[in-house]
Amino acid sequence: MSHLKADPHYLFDFFTGLYKMVFLMEVDTQGYKYRNVTPEAVRLASLPDxxxxxxxHxxxxxxxxxxxxxxxxxxxSTGQPVFYSDQMNKLSNISEYAASALMPITDERGCVRYIIGLTNDLSDSTSAKLLASIENIDYLTGLPSLLQVKSELAxxxxxxxxxxxxxxxxxxxxNEWLGxxxxxxxxxxxxxQTAGLLPSGSILGRIDGDEFIIAVMDHTEGAARALAERILDSLSVFTYEVNGVSxxxxxxxxxxxxxxxxxxxxTNACAAMVEAKREGRNSIRLFIKEGHLQEHIDEAIMEAELYKALQxxxxxxxxxxxxxxxxNQVHYEALVRWFSPVLGTVPPLKFIPVAEKTTLIHEITRTVVRKVCHDLRTRPELFNNSRTSINLSACLFEPELIDTHFVQVINEYKADPTKIEIEITENILMKNPTKGIELVNYLKELGFRVVIDDFGVSYSSLNYLRNFSLDGIKIxxxxxxxIDQMNSEKDISIVHFIIQLARKLNLYVTAEGVETKEQFDILTSLGCHEIQGYYFSRPLPVEKLEQALEHFFSYTLTEAVQGQQEVAATGLSAEDKRLKEVEQLQILDTPEEERFDRITRMIKEAFHAPVCFISIIDDHRQWFKSCIGLPEPVQTIREVPRELSLCDHVIRQKQPLIIENISEHPDESIQALFEGSGMQFYAGFPISSQGEMVGTLCITxxxxxxxxxxxxxMMLDYSKWVESELELHRLGVNGCKN
Structure with missing residues (x-):
């Protein structure tokens, strides 16, 4: 009912037969104007003649x-029905209440032009029953609500x-990508589609947002699992597009x-679903009662041992x-470890959830902060020029708890808050955004940096995070x-989207779980600020950090020297290597692609520039992969001789070139390149692939x-975007070869 592109007056007449009080309101820039009202509504709402x-108003x-x-x-604002109850405006010696529904009516563009208000006196049993029925139906899909599903199952x-x-x-x-x-x-x-897969007599309901509940009769666990597999397979026919990738x-x-x-x-099916999500996409889990009971027994034992561990x-x-x-600056994340004489090595993923169900998490936090502060003070050679992040549990997300178990310890050690970064999970902020904003601001006022840990797990909107004074996110x-696997184009697109949007929001981006050089190279090309993972280093005790860092940087330097020796052995010049990379890209003389055209359009709009282009430069020409505003002959043949291009200068110098007024430039040869073109401004940025300068991104x-x-x-960010699209192109070419 949120998209009723219909005659509002007809709908008013229709609802008048069902409800005593019906209001037809026109929506314009000044507010909500009364267009038609039933006689009973005039009386009970105390409207003037x-x-x-x-x-x-x-x-x-x-x-x-x-x-x-x-x-x-x-x-x-939402275009969705709104249900509420409020005191009626009729003149009376006592307060009387009514239940109301507001049904927006949109035009073909989706703008709300009218609203029909339906109000029922709660003392009217017939009307009350009618309104109660609304609670049993999901307005969007027409499916039963959770309340109705439970009623039917009973x-x-x-x-x-x-x-x-x-x-x-x-x-x-x-939701962010599609709207x-x-x-x-x-x-x-x-x-x-899901309804079409279910056997006769099944129940399908929508719980909320992205969650559905299904009940099937006389199905064994194996049959239920097979049905779940068919449902998940059917979802793949629906796609959404990110950066041109479906x-x-x-x-x-x-x-x-x-x-x-x-x-x-x-509840048990929901618990099994949560376990499935931990395993990854397209996962299915069965709820097992015995395992659930054993889990409680294990938790009780762990809680007792954890209490002793703190003592x-x-x-x-x-x-x-x-x-x-x-x-190459190094920062750190502090991670708690527990080596129990009774239980052995206990992973944090096991004991932290147990601690969070009790006040033990308070003592664990104090212990971690105390040990970090001690190391910051005693090992200045490691920590003086770096930041150290500490994870803050949702159980401590109250000002008084933060003061008692976090800030108080830092003050005791006289540690510098600016050297400490606090990591919080996004679901903490999403559960209560207003409170989240207040607490993030409170932490920032104390001098801490605040970042979102495990970004993407709870699928919150990056645009929504602009409301918080955050410093960064961890993907x-x-x-x-x-992202380093074959056919990883979709995963790279998702990471690229997150990085680009985060950078536009001035958020520092860290990628965790980086385990291979290929992952490191891809993330670097996508513009990720910081990496964390086994490729760089495992978590280590403080006494082993210095040696590990020395080993990493010496190994990296050795790799670089070996690379130089290999180049010398091949006899290839720098230009030969560049041209070889251009050849391997296989992008010259390729058709137009929306993903590159999208970048030039966005730059043109952002800078209000008449000319914007992405070009590739080989040994004799500048070829335009995407261009807007160039003269018609160039637009048609999509190339110019290399010697007539100022972009050749950018390629050779391997750095951006900005000329704010060409006519005043001291180099006459540069002025000559633009003679007759009418151009007075040039900004060219080199585009690299695998470390080689292959082309340019320019506005004039x-x-x-x-x-x-x-x-x-901004232009540097856009050039990183072009480079990531070239990397996707490279992967596509290599995928076709394989």
Missing amino acids: DWKGRYL EIYDEKVAAPLITQYDAAT TIEDQHISVLYLNIDRFKLI IEATNVLLKKIAK IPVTGCVGICSIPGHPNSMI EDELTVYYQPKLNTLT DRSFISQ DYLPRIFNAQQMQ
Whole structure:
């Protein structure tokens, strides 16, 4: 009902037959104007005789109008129905309440032009029943709501029921890429297709957002799993596009086939789904009761041993170095480790969740902060010129807890807060954004840097994170693990999208879980600021850090020297190597591609430049992969002789060239290149592939320009984008060869 492209007056007449109080409101820039109202609504809403054509805010005083306008604003901004209850405006000696629904009516462009308000006096039993029915239906898909699914399951007797809990992967990122309107269409299609796969007598409901609940009758665990596999396979027919790459929709399913109350079966299926998501996309997990009980027993034992561990100082801190890809500066992440005499080595993923269910997490945090502060003070040669990150549990996300278990310890050691970075998970912020903003600001005021850890796991919107005063994000390892594999174009596109958007929001980007040189090279080409992972170093005790770093940098230097020796042995000149890389790219004389054209269009709009182009330069010509605004002959043949191109100078110098006023440039040969073109401004940036300068990204203008540092950085960011697209092109070429 959120997209009713219909006659609002007809709809008003239709609803008048069902409801006593119906309001037809026109939406314009001034507010909400009364167009038609039922007689009962006029009476019970205490409207004046001249209500028609007047605005809501004109009729009622601010105290009455403000809450109503808030509800109307919600319907207008989202384009979705809004349900609420409020005190009626009729004159009475007692307060009487009504339940209301606001149904937005959109035009063909999706803009809300009218709103139909349906109000029911809660004392009217018939109306109350009608409104109650709304709670049982999901407005978007028309499927039963969770409440209705539970109600239907409670009536089923003498049949074995299996409950499947379906969650769509990376839904909020899909929402970011597609937008709300297209995502809603996608959800409807998924609901319809899933319904077509279910056997007769099944129940399909939508819980919320990206989650669906399915109940099937007389299915064994094997049959339920087979059904889940068919559902996940069917999702792949739906795709969404990121940077020109089509990515299939995936999901995870949790299954509960153990008989029980509907509430417990749905809860257990949800728990199994969460376990499935930990395994990765397109995973299925069955809920196993015995394992669930054993898990509680293990937790009780671990809690007791963890309490002793804190008393006997068994916890230690390891540090994992993080490498800045541009400066080679090293920072660290502090990671708690537990070596138990009874349980052996216990991974943090095992004992931290147990600690978070009790106040033991408070003591663990104090222990970690205390040990970090001690190392910062006693090992200045390692830590003076670096930052050290500490993970902050969601259980401590209160100002008083942060002060007691975090800040107090730092003050005791007189540690510098600017040397400490606090990592928090994104779901902490998403659960209560208002509180999250306050606490992030509080930490920043204390001098700490604040970054989001494991970004992408909870699929929040990067655009939404602009509301927080964050310093950076860490891309979760699940996004990094596949980018060096064959057919990894989609994974690279996702990482590239995250990096580009984060950089536009001035967020420092760290990639964790980097394990191979190929991953390191790809992330560097995509513009990632910092890498963390086994490729650089494992987490180590403080006494082994210095030796490990020396080994890494000496090994890297040796690789570089060997590379130089190999080049000398081949006898190739620098230009020969450059031309060889251009040849291996296999991009010359290729058709136009949307992904490159998208970049030039965005630059043209961002800089309001008449000419923008991406070019590749071989031994004798400058060939244009994408161009906007060049003279017609050049647009047609898409090349000019190399000796007539100023971009050749950029390639040879291997650095950007900015000429703000060509006519005043001291080099007459440069002026001659532009003679007759009318151009007065030039900004050219080199584009590299595998370390070789292969082309340029340029803008020119017919008027002189001042080019500031911010614009310089923007063009550098765009050039990194071009380089990442070239890398994708290279992977595609190599994939075809294989």
